[in-house]
Amino acid sequence: MSINILFYALFLSQIILISYYYPKQIINRIEGVLKKFPPEDYPKLYPESTEKVIAAKARYKLLNQIIFFAGLALMGVYALMSTEYDSNQKFAEGLPLMFGMVQFIPFMLLEISGCRQFKLMRKANRNTSRSAGLAPRKLFDYVSPIAVISSIVLVLAYILFDLYVNDFIFTHDIMIKILALSLVHALFIGLTIWHLTGKRLDPYQAVKDRSQQTEFSLQSMVSVSMFLSLFLIANSAVDFYQLGYLEIIINSIYFQVIAFLGIGGMLKTIRLDNINFDVYKADKSVV
Numbered sequence: 001m002s003i004n005i006l007f008y009a010l011f012l013s014q015i016i017l018i019s020y021y022y023p024k025q026i027i028n029r030i031e032g033v034l035k036k037f038p039p040e041d042y043p044k045l046y047p048e049s050t051e052k053v054i055a056a057k058a059r060y061k062l063l064n065q066i067i068f069f070a071g072l073a074l075m076g077v078y079a080l081m082s083t084e085y086d087s088n089q090k091f092a093e094g095l096p097l098m099f100g101m102v103q104f105i106p107f108m109l110l111e112i113s114g115c116r117q118f119k120l121m122r123k124a125n126r127n128t129s130r131s132a133g134l135a136p137r138k139l140f141d142y143v144s145p146i147a148v149i150s151s152i153v154l155v156l157a158y159i160l161f162d163l164y165v166n167d168f169i170f171t172h173d174i175m176i177k178i179l180a181l182s183l184v185h186a187l188f189i190g191l192t193i194w195h196l197t198g199k200r201l202d203p204y205q206a207v208k209d210r211s212q213q214t215e216f217s218l219q220s221m222v223s224v225s226m227f228l229s230l231f232l233i234a235n236s237a238v239d240f241y242q243l244g245y246l247e248i249i250i251n252s253i254y255f256q257v258i259a260f261l262g263i264g265g266m267l268k269t270i271r272l273d274n275i276n277f278d279v280y281k282a283d284k285s286v287v
Contacts, residue, residue, distance in 0.1 A: 008075065010252040011096055015071035017256055018103040022263045023064040026110070029272065030057050037277050044204050045280035047120030056113055063106045071099060096248065100255030107263065118201040125203040137196045142215040147222045154229035155181065161233050165240040177232065184228065188221045206276040216269045223261045227254075 034053065039046040162174050195214045231254045238247050
């Protein structure tokens with residue numbers, strides 16, 4: 001019964017954090033931009049009409065509300081189906097993980113919408129001159145070498161631990177995990193290279209703002225990498241020591257930490273009052 005109570009508490013926390021609290025913060029952020037930086041004074045910020053922005057915000061809010069209430073309903077269904085936790089119930093163990101993937105869909109759609117807005121900005125931008133920082137961007141200007149080394153060490157530690165608990169036999173399961181981990185880090189490396197050498201998505205973005213965004217992105221990827229390795233180590237330990245009842249806890253904590261590092265970190269680090277919105281004015285371009 002105690003594991004059930006812990007499951008309900010963690011899953012409810014996951015539902016509220018990812019499908020209510022953070023979406024509300026993002027909606028408040030969008031409304032703050034619309035109020036403080038209207039299209040009359042900042043036309044470059046709005047490649048499309050504000051009506052479309054408001055409609056997109058409404059869709060984002062509705063989608064999160066649907067997922068929020070679906071999560072509550074799902075938790076209620078589980079409560080009716082099971083009065084006592086059974087370690088063999090993989091449905092229960094995987095529920096936070098599967099539902100967490102669904103919870104991140106609105107954020108992914110919002111990112112896609114943002115990329116579309118930037119594309120329209122670049123199309124509308126008639127300024128052919130490009131500005132850049134005087135010094136080239138380097139990895140260790142934005143993230144600590146110790147953090148990068150720690151991330152690499154944890155990846156190797158996970159691989160060694162997984163091999164250890166499997167008597168150093170490369171099973172099919174281990175190979176799939178290593179391949180998946182390699183693909184994730186290949187994506188991180190690609191994104192890092194793009195952040196350091198690629199063009200700005202936002203053609204008007206000030207150099208200082210881009211630097212801050214790059215710093216946050218690189219640091220968050222390193223943090224996610226380290227936590228992902230720890231998550232995989234914990235899952236392997238759960239299987240090896242036959243602590244299946246802990247898997248449901250680990251899965252829920254995993255998505256909440258990922259949300260905290262990614263969405264929460266963005267909201268805390270890239271604040272509206274620290275962004276140079278003068279670059280979006282019609283009468284001048286400040287970079």
